[in-house]
Amino acid sequence: MYVRFWGTRGSLPASATARQIREKISRAIRSFRSQDLATDEEIEAFIDRDLPFAVRGGYGGNTACVEIGGGEGFVLCDAGTGIRDFGNAFLHSGKGGSPAVFHLFLSHLHWDHIQGFPFFTPAYLPNQEIHIYGGHADIEQAFERQQGPPFFPVPFRALRATIVFHTLDPERPRRIAGFAVRMFRQKHPGGSYGYSFVREGKKIVYSTDMEHRTEAGEEDYPFIDLFRDADLLIFDAQYPLADAIGSKENWGHSSNLLGVELAVRAGVKRLCLFHSEPTWEDEALDRFLAETRDYLKSHAPSSPLRIDVAYDGLEIAL
Ligand SMILES: [Zn+2]
């Protein structure tokens, strides 16, 4: 199994500005100054070894879209702007023109989770099959409205792929695309759903747009069981703790520190902080990750949990 992140921002796409790119170049050149790098290999090694991720790369700006690989057909969570890049990569791959089946699991219908679909090229091709799953009853209407006038020039009904909508029951685990799939209810304005995918003894949990509140501290908090022994937990950590329980309480998102606490309690192996705050620049996300790792060291020093901040293009093999 593998996971590939195509979009990781929350709420709104966030592109890098000219100033931000210039700052990266400037910091990189200043770091090179005292180095004696004669060959291309030495330069590449220096970039990997000595430049922070915020300088040598960046977290990307697409909204939520995560590929869960290793099953049958293609499995995606959410259709934020990252799904456009996924669709284009599919078309440019060896499998591009051949018929494929896509399984798209939706957390909910807020814009940042569906806005990429009108730019999902396979939806325009007659030989493609797309299944869209979720817990909300009005998914089909939302997709139609998003492409209706005056918002978009191509109506949903003009899409040539076979598109089938499925409303799932959160109480009933299902077998879809070679995975045992469980959908669960989450606290978020308008409601949202998380998913766990299990195959060949590996478990991935996708849980975004979820606000864990004080009941998260209770011993029988149901999310501990849902996250239990996950090989990878993708967790909504849009805010630092102070914001999540302060000015942004009831906004429907959670914090990095709560993510660590729940992951440790549930015996999760790897935690990816997800739905990153769109106003945060790469350096701020580097700091956020460092602070989160520091918190793990003080909170559970012997924990083997690995923590990352998800970024567009991150691939994790499980
Ligand atoms: Zn969102």
Ligand SMILES: [Zn+2]
């Ligand atoms: Zn939302």
